[in-house]
Amino acid sequence: MNKPANEAFKYNADRLEDVADRISEVLQCPITIEDINHRLLAYSTHDDCTDPARISTIIGRRVPEKVINSLWKDGTIPMLLQTDEPIRVKNIEEVGLGNRIAISIWKNNEVLGFIWALEINKRLTDDELELLKKAAQVVKNKLLNLHNRKSKKEERNQEFFWKLLTGHINKETDIINGFHDIGITPPSQHSVVLFRFSDEIKDPTEKQINYLLQTTQQVQIILSTLDQNELIILLAPKSGEPLSDIKQFVDWTILQLKERFMIDDVKAAIGSIYKEAEQIELSYKEAIAVQNIKKRFVSETVGLISFSELGIYQYLDLLHEKRKQEGFINYPLLKLKEYDEMHHTNLIETLEVYLDKDSNVNDAAKALNVHVNTLSYRIKRISQIAELDLRDPNQKITVYLNLKLDKMSL
Numbered sequence: 001m002n003k004p005a006n007e008a009f010k011y012n013a014d015r016l017e018d019v020a021d022r023i024s025e026v027l028q029c030p031i032t033i034e035d036i037n038h039r040l041l042a043y044s045t046h047d048d049c050t051d052p053a054r055i056s057t058i059i060g061r062r063v064p065e066k067v068i069n070s071l072w073k074d075g076t077i078p079m080l081l082q083t084d085e086p087i088r089v090k091n092i093e094e095v096g097l098g099n100r101i102a103i104s105i106w107k108n109n110e111v112l113g114f115i116w117a118l119e120i121n122k123r124l125t126d127d128e129l130e131l132l133k134k135a136a137q138v139v140k141n142k143l144l145n146l147h148n149r150k151s152k153k154e155e156r157n158q159e160f161f162w163k164l165l166t167g168h169i170n171k172e173t174d175i176i177n178g179f180h181d182i183g184i185t186p187p188s189q190h191s192v193v194l195f196r197f198s199d200e201i202k203d204p205t206e207k208q209i210n211y212l213l214q215t216t217q218q219v220q221i222i223l224s225t226l227d228q229n230e231l232i233i234l235l236a237p238k239s240g241e242p243l244s245d246i247k248q249f250v251d252w253t254i255l256q257l258k259e260r261f262m263i264d265d266v267k268a269a270i271g272s273i274y275k276e277a278e279q280i281e282l283s284y285k286e287a288i289a290v291q292n293i294k295k296r297f298v299s300e301t302v303g304l305i306s307f308s309e310l311g312i313y314q315y316l317d318l319l320h321e322k323r324k325q326e327g328f329i330n331y332p333l334l335k336l337k338e339y340d341e342m343h344h345t346n347l348i349e350t351l352e353v354y355l356d357k358d359s360n361v362n363d364a365a366k367a368l369n370v371h372v373n374t375l376s377y378r379i380k381r382i383s384q385i386a387e388l389d390l391r392d393p394n395q396k397i398t399v400y401l402n403l404k405l406d407k408m409s410l
Helices: 016-027 052-060 065-073 076-080 126-165 172-181 205-215 242-261 277-296 311-326 331-343 347-356 361-368 372-386 393-408
Strands: 031-035 040-043 087-089 100-107 110-118 191-196 220-227 230-236 267-270
Touching (some): 016 031, 031 126, 076 087, 110 126, 126 220, 126 277, 172 277, 242 267, 267 277, 311 393, 331 372, 331 393, 347 361, 347 372
Antiparallel strands (some): 031 110, 100 110, 191 230
16 A cells, blocks of 8 residues: 555556456455446456446446436536546445445546446545546556547448448448448348437537447447438347337437437437348438428427338428429319418418318317317318318328428428
8 A cells, every 4th residue: 555556556557457456456445447438348356345236337348327327317427527536426226336436537638437446345545545546547548548449440430331321332241241340240120310410519519429329228329420410320229119219219319418418409310120231321311301301391290200100201202203293283272272362361271280180170270279160161161162072081191292292392
């Protein structure tokens, strides 16, 4: 304990595991070392005591998500991201976390990782806390090497991802080989998810986003990249309800961006879920289509975020292009437009709201802020003027599609 700090922790500098063991030996308590995203890098191996949270971290090679969430809620992680001083963390029984000391490992203004020292059988003294600060300096050099290697790998991964998204690699065998070349197992099923931010993504937002992606355990993040104000993710669901998995991940991500980092107004879109690797580009295009449709039809698509849920909106681009080429005009809508212009009425709006509400008179009347009887009369007049039978599913679907197609030209 009386040795200089650098000497006290100088122990087989090639292995971070041995550094963790040496810190544990000096401080007489279990030690874990994590990167900034709470992935386990090393832990002391000869410990007489531990707690469930540490056991789960060692088994899973990462801190459980419920533990991370609890440490955010009690203010521990926000403090660790602001100071290089040791922080005493009280036990959180519901997630199996015992008393411990945590310290951030810094390089200039960036946190590289954390050291956690359990205080189950003893409480560290002030002198030992000073030693822990010195230990963080020793570990810093190790993490810098890992950080540099990780940055080069991320560059290769993003280059490969962009080739997938843009179709520069489109053969199944080439894509599979590309995944193996970067050390990633090709997913058995996948989807591309697109998050659009209100502003261009810059530091520190990029680090905050990466932190969320690295710590989530709801889905498997395969690849990700940033493009100005967009975050693009290739992910794989984990359960037998893949769309539910992905939607829960999207909701969780948007909530955490708001609650933890005060980032608001984030819009999400989910491409279809596919099994073939060559369909990654298609899923990406579908996610873009969802964003564009939601921007054009704001009220109608407020609850829709996945391509598979868009229904008729999936086909509007194709139908709109075909209609432009052929110069098609829908007769019932033409009659209603002429009537509205001549009599200064709003029968077109009434019809669209009525159909949006699945022909439910009560819901449509409420949305239009009119009496049910008034709406019933208007629907009757619409049928007469447009020579339209709204009891006929074929006619109803056709006029509904054309109402939406008209908005494509706006």
